[in-house]
Structures are given as C-alpha cells and as structure tokens.
Amino acid sequence: MSSPVVAPSRIKSLFGNQQFILLLVLFAMVAFFTWRNPVFFSNAVFGNILADWSPVVLIAVGEFFVIVSGGIDLSVGSTIAISGVVSAFSMRALTANHVGQNMTLFLGLLTCVGIGILVGSINALLITKARIVPFIATLTTMGAGAGMAIVLTGGSQIGDGPAKAISLSVPDFGPLSRPGIVIVFIVAILWVIMGKNRFGRYTYAIGSNSFAARAAGINVNRHLAKVYILSSVLAGLAGFYYYLLLSVGAPTSGQGGELQAIAAVVIGGTALAGGTGKLSGTVLGALILTTVTSGLIMINVAANWKQVVVAILIAVAVLIQEFRSTGGTGSGPIRRLLTRNSK
Amino acid sequence: MASKRNRAASVLAVAAAASLAVVGLATPSHAANKITIAFVMGAESDPFFQAMKVGADAEAKAKGVTIVWQGDPAVYSPATQLPIANKVLALKPQGLVLIPTDPVALQTINDKAIAAGIPVVNVDTHVKDLSKTTSFITGDNADGGAKAADAIATAIGYKAGKTYKVVVGLSSATATTNVARLDGFTAAVAKKYPGIKIVDKAYSQSVPATANTNVNNWLTKYPDLAGIFAIDGTNGAGAAAALQAKGLAGKIALVGYDAYPTVVPLIASGVFTALVAQNPAAEAKLAIDDLVAVINKTAAAKSIQKNVVIPNVLLTKATSAADLAKYTYVAK
Numbered sequence: 061m062s063s064p065v066v067a068p069s070r071i072k073s074l075f076g077n078q079q080f081i082l083l084l085v086l087f088a089m090v091a092f093f094t095w096r097n098p099v100f101f102s103n104a105v106f107g108n109i110l111a112d113w114s115p116v117v118l119i120a121v122g123e124f125f126v127i128v129s130g131g132i133d134l135s136v137g138s139t140i141a142i143s144g145v146v147s148a149f150s151m152r153a154l155t156a157n158h159v160g161q162n163m164t165l166f167l168g169l170l171t172c173v174g175i176g177i178l179v180g181s182i183n184a185l186l187i188t189k190a191r192i193v194p195f196i197a198t199l200t201t202m203g204a205g206a207g208m209a210i211v212l213t214g215g216s217q218i219g220d221g222p223a224k225a226i227s228l229s230v231p232d233f234g235p236l237s238r239p240g241i242v243i244v245f246i247v248a249i250l251w252v253i254m255g256k257n258r259f260g261r262y263t264y265a266i267g268s269n270s271f272a273a274r275a276a277g278i279n280v281n282r283h284l285a286k287v288y289i290l291s292s293v294l295a296g297l298a299g300f301y302y303y304l305l306l307s308v309g310a311p312t313s314g315q316g317g318e319l320q321a322i323a324a325v326v327i328g329g330t331a332l333a334g335g336t337g338k339l340s341g342t343v344l345g346a347l348i349l350t351t352v353t354s355g356l357i358m359i360n361v362a363a364n365w366k367q368v369v370v371a372i373l374i375a376v377a378v379l380i381q382e383f384r385s386t387g388g389t390g391s392g393p394i395r396r397l398l399t400r401n402s403k
Numbered sequence: 404m405a406s407k408r409n410r411a412a413s414v415l416a417v418a419a420a421a422s423l424a425v426v427g428l429a430t431p432s433h434a435a436n437k438i439t440i441a442f443v444m445g446a447e448s449d450p451f452f453q454a455m456k457v458g459a460d461a462e463a464k465a466k467g468v469t470i471v472w473q474g475d476p477a478v479y480s481p482a483t484q485l486p487i488a489n490k491v492l493a494l495k496p497q498g499l500v501l502i503p504t505d506p507v508a509l510q511t512i513n514d515k516a517i518a519a520g521i522p523v524v525n526v527d528t529h530v531k532d533l534s535k536t537t538s539f540i541t542g543d544n545a546d547g548g549a550k551a552a553d554a555i556a557t558a559i560g561y562k563a564g565k566t567y568k569v570v571v572g573l574s575s576a577t578a579t580t581n582v583a584r585l586d587g588f589t590a591a592v593a594k595k596y597p598g599i600k601i602v603d604k605a606y607s608q609s610v611p612a613t614a615n616t617n618v619n620n621w622l623t624k625y626p627d628l629a630g631i632f633a634i635d636g637t638n639g640a641g642a643a644a645a646l647q648a649k650g651l652a653g654k655i656a657l658v659g660y661d662a663y664p665t666v667v668p669l670i671a672s673g674v675f676t677a678l679v680a681q682n683p684a685a686e687a688k689l690a691i692d693d694l695v696a697v698i699n700k701t702a703a704a705k706s707i708q709k710n711v712v713i714p715n716v717l718l719t720k721a722t723s724a725a726d727l728a729k730y731t732y733v734a735k
Binding site: 097099102104105108111112115206207210211214215216217218219220226227229230302305306307308310311312313314315316353354357358360364 | 446447448449450452453476477576603605606608609610611612615616617619620621622623624636637640641644647648649663664665732
C-alpha cells in the first residue's frame with residue numbers, strides 16, 4: 061500500500077529541486093529553438109552559446125559566493141572593464157617592446173588577476189572595516205571602476221596586443237575553446253570547494269546567521285574578505301576572456317555584467333537573503349541566460365525581447381523560491397537585501 | 404586600539420574608493436586677455452568626441468584660444484548635460500560650442516548664453532531653434548550610410564537580379580547617429596541595390612562582446628551571408644573579431660564606421676572592406692574659427708556659413724596612407 065504514496069512524493073521532491081526544473085527549462089528551450097530553426101541544434105550554435113557562457117559563468121559563480129555569504133557584489137561588470145583595459149594597455153606596451161606573445165598573454169592574465177585582487181580588497185575593506193553595507197560599498201567600486209575605465213582609455217578600445225589572442229577564443233574542443241575548458245575547470249574546483257570544503261561551509265554559515273557564525277569561532281570578516289576578493293578575481297578573469305574574444309580591451313566590456321551575474325544566481329535558485337543555494341543552479345542559470353540570447357537571434361525574435369524573457373525567468377525563479385522558503389506566505393527574503401551584513 | 408586601527412583602515416578604504424571615483428570638473432586656469440571658448444559635449448567616453456577634442460586643441464593652440472572642455476564622462480543625456488552646461492556658463496566664457504544631447508532640453512541654455520552676449524555654435528547635433536546661434540556644423544550620417552551601401556555592393560560584386568543577404572549591427576534603436584546611418588543605408592539599398600536584403604538587425608548597447616555574440620550567431624544562421632554593416636565602433640570591433648575567429652575575414656564584406664586607430668590597420672589586412680570616417684576634428688576647428696571671428700569682430704564674421712555639412716569619407720584599401728593617417732582618430 062505504501063508505493064502509491066511514495067511515487068507522488070518522489071515526483072514532488074523532484075519538482076521541488078531547482079536544478080531539475082532548470083534542466084527541464086533548458087531542454088525545453090533547446091527543443092523549442094530547434095523546432096523553430098533546426099540549425100540551432102548544431103555544434104556551431106552550442107559553440108556560440110558556450111563562448112557567451114564562459115565569462116558569464118565566471119562572474120555568476122563569484123556572485124553566487126557573495127550572495128550565499130549574505131552580501132551582493134555590484135562591481136563585477138566594472139571589474140571586467142577595468143581589468144580588460146589595464147591588461148590591454150600592458151599587453152600593448154609589452155608587444156611594442158617585442159616581448160613574446162605567450163609571455164605577454166601570461167602577464168596580461170596576471171594583470172587581470174591583480175586588478176581583481178585590488179578591487180576585491182577595496183570592497184572587502186569597505187564592507188568589513190568601514191562597515192558599509194555591501195550594496196553601497198560595491199556600488200561605489202562599480203561606479204569608480206566604470207569611470208576609471210573610461211578615463212584611462214578616453215572611451216577608445218585598446219588594441220595592438222599579441223596577434224594570437226583571437227585564435228585562442230576559437231572552439232577546438234567540440235563547442236569549447238581552450239579558455240572555455242579552463243573556465244569549466246575553475247568552476248568545477250569552486251563547486252568542490254563550495255560543497256565539500258570548509259570554505260563553503262563557512263560561506264553558508266555566515267550567510268544564514270553571521271552572529272552564530274562568529275560565535276562558532278569563524279573569523280567572519282576575514283572570510284568575507286576572501287569571498288569578495290574571489291568574486292573580483294573571477295571578474296578579472298572574465299575581463300581577460302573578453303580580451304581574448306575581441307583582441308581589444310574595451311571600456312564598455314562587462315557593462316551590465318553585475319545584472320547578468322545576479323540574474324544567473326537568482327534563476328539558479330539561490331535566495332538573495334543568503335545562506336542557501338547550489339552552485340550547480342547558478343551554472344545552469346548562466347547557461348539558460350546565454351541560450352536565450354542565441355536562441356532568440358536564431359528564431360528571428362528581436363534582440364530586445366531577451367530582456368523580457370530574462371525578466372520572466374527571474375520572476376518565476378523568485379516566485380518558486382518565495383513559495384518554498386515561506387510556504388506561500390509571501391513574507392519573502394528580498395526586503396532583507398538592503399540591510400544585510402550591516403551589523 | 405583595535406577600533407582605532409579599524410577606523411584608520413576604513414578611512415583609508417574610503418579614501419581609496421573616493422580617489423578612484425574622482426572624475427572632476429577641472430577647469431584650466433586661463434589668462435585674462437586670452438579668449439576662452441567652452442565646449443559642452445555629449446559624452447567624454449565617446450571616441451568621436453575625443454577626436455573632436457584633438458581638433459579643438461590644435462586649433463585653439465593655433466589661434467591662441469583657451470578651451471574649457473566639459474561633458475558627462477559616459478552618459479549621453481540632457482539630464483547630465485544641463486547642469487554641466489550651467490556650470491560652464493557661470494565661468495563666463497567668451498564663446499560656447501554646444502553639442503546638445505537633446506534639441507528641446509538644451510534650447511534654454513543655448514538662448515541664455517546668447518542673451519548674456521556669448522556667441523554659440525552648435526556642432527554635430529543642434530537645438531530646435533537655431534535662429535540666434537552663430538552657426539551649426541555637422542557630419543552627414545545619412546550620407547555615410549549610403550556610402551556604406553555602395554562599399555558593400557562593390558565588395559560583393561553586386562549584380563542586378565541576384566540576391567544578397569546583409570545584416571546590420573547597431574548600438575541603439577534611438578541614438579540619432581545610428582538612426583541616420585541606418586536610414587541612409589536602407590534608402591541607398593532600396594534605390595540602387597534592390598537585390599541586397601537586410602535580413603537581420605541587432606543592438607549591442609555599445610558593448611563589443613554583445614556585438615560579437617550577434618555576429619557569431621548570424622554567421623551560423625546565414626551560411627551564405629554576403630555582408631555586414633557595423634554601424635559604429637563597438638559593432639565594428641565585435642564583427643571584426645567574429646570574422647577573424649571564424650576564418651571569414653575578407654570572405655564576408657564588412658563595412659564599419661569611424662576611423663579608430665584599432666580598426667584602421669584592419670583595412671589593409673582585409674578584415675574591413677571599408678570604413679566610413681567622419682571628421683570631428685574639422686567640425687571643432689570650424690566652430691572655433693567662427694567663434695573667434697565673432698568675438699574679435701573680424702571681417703570673416705560677416706561671411707560665416709550658418710549651416711555646414713562636412714561629408715563623410717570612405718576609407719578603403721585604395722585610400723592613400725596620408726589620407727588614412729589624416730582621418731584616423733587620435734586616441735590614447
């Protein structure tokens with residue numbers, strides 16, 4: 061007699077699983093776009109999608125760590141811009157001085173990571189020492205970073221770097237490029253860290269209750285500093301990826317990146333209130349976002365509809381979360397967004 | 404002790420952030436006997452205005468004029484331009500070059516300056532009522548669009564009776580320059596090259612990576628694509644990268660806009676079929692000349708042309724190195 065009871069509950073739990081729903085959404089999208097234009101189901105299109113996904117997943121995963129810790133990072137888009145242009149300036153200078161291409165690219169990569177560490181450290185100081193709420197702290201670095209990128213470049217794209225940069229962004233592992241493979245590897249490591257490692261446990265603990273985490277002996281400020289630096293470093297890597305993609309550093313690269321990152325995290329089922337969420341959801345959220353972009357172009361829907369589709373996806377994802385976290389009472393976690401980590 | 408150290412660290416952090424944030428309204432000091440001309444332009448981040456500034460600086464030096472150059476760092480909007488224009492007028496320049504971001508919103512400032520005895524020249528865009536302004540100098544974007552159509556038709560070896568698929572990458576659906584270029588392009592195609600079909604358009608919001616995504620998807624969607632019209636610099640960069648990465652450079656006609664130093668060399672390497680270049684430096688030079696003539700009440704003031712259109716120029720492989728150098732925008 062027990063089996064008829066077990067089966068519906070298992071189905072129920074499956075549909076309560078955000079990752080499962082996300083996979084269904086993704087498959088439904090692929091099926092729909094393929095139905096409307098069979099060319100969609102091709103290595104070339106998957107290559108385009110993964111090329112877009114690679115930088116987005118980097119900043120989304122960084123944002124995921126920050127949001128789980130109970131904060132928010134609005135500076136990731138600007139970090140892409142500033143790291144991209146500073147690295148482009150340095151690679152242009154190195155190329156002019158006849159430094160080898162591989163060495164130039166390596167130093168360019170280090171520059172991006174260095175800028176990431178710098179921005180992340182400023183965020184961390186503002187949040188943990190100056191006690192500014194993350195929303196405002198990262199809003200400052202967001203504005204400052206975007207402004208600096210324009211001041212430094214005068215709005216121009218910075219080119220004349222190593223010629224082979226662009227060839228690296230070509231997919232040569234199925235639909236993935238070499239930098240794409242590296243990014244998958246980075247995300248896999250972070251997935252392990254989040255799920256199995258003390259770093260992940262601390263992040264969840266601080267996000268769900270920073271007082272309790274402090275009482276339990278966690279150095280909350282030090283951990284938050286690491287989280288914000290991680291987010292900015294990943295944004296710096298995304299900045300380097302965009303350089304490879306375009307072979308120029310553009311001051312407008314990464315514009316709106318913070319919104320893409322937050323959208324991917326939210327669609328991925330992570331509550332903005334912090335303390336919960338799965339990294340795999342964010343990875344799928346980023347994939348859904350970039351699939352929408354390519355899909356709409358392939359089926360002749362005006363690109364501006366993308367924003368509408370993404371908005372609907374976010375609304376649905378948040379509704380599911382609110383329903384799951386409150387049992388439908390609607391006393392959602394969103395209002396806590398602006399007051400977090402201020403204690 | 405610890406809290407003191409915390410306080411010091413926070414002050415340092417705030418200072419670091421603030422120093423990053425300073426994009427100030429610095430005004431150059433100027434000698435009393437020198438003419439000061441203020442430029443209030445659209446958005447400092449736009450290389451078009453950077454190139455204009457190069458022209459303005461050169462002419463200012465030649466004429467012994469001091470330039471006050473102001474505009475929002477990034478946002479092309481009357482909401483940000485109005486307060487800047489007001490501050491600049493408070494400095495009492497002898498002449499004003501206004502690049503209005505909105506024809507109606509900037510009319511008051513335009514007229515206020517003239518009422519205060521400051522002659523005004525409009526450049527690139529203009530206020531609604533130009534009756535009291537000294538002159539209006541602009542480039543011809545519609546003509547640039549038409550030239551782009553000619554360049555694509557030539558590159559694909561256009562023959563009547565055949566059809567060719569062409570896509571257009573834009574930055575925004577509303578920016579006046581984008582609209583004028585697209586209109587000029589579409590009109591020329593309809594009139595002279597009916598076989599060219601504009602099969603797709605997309606917007607990049609001035610982000611080259613977005614333009615790159617658009618072109619990558621178009622290349623997959625239309626394996627027989629004949630040409631791309633990249634309507635501005637960000638679209639040009641995105642399209643050029645996509646064609647190079649897919650090994651299609653030179654196989655698909657790519658016509659871009661604006662002669663940025665990063666893209667001009669790509670004409671010789673065949674990635675760009677042609678670039679439509681504007682001459683913002685010439686616009687600035689003429690604006691300064693007009694104002695100096697009015698301020699000094701010279702004979703030239705009487706023969707100022709009220710409306711000047713500086714034509715766009717098509718840069719191709721056939722363009723001489725000297726001309727390429729002349730039209731290439733100066734950038735950092």
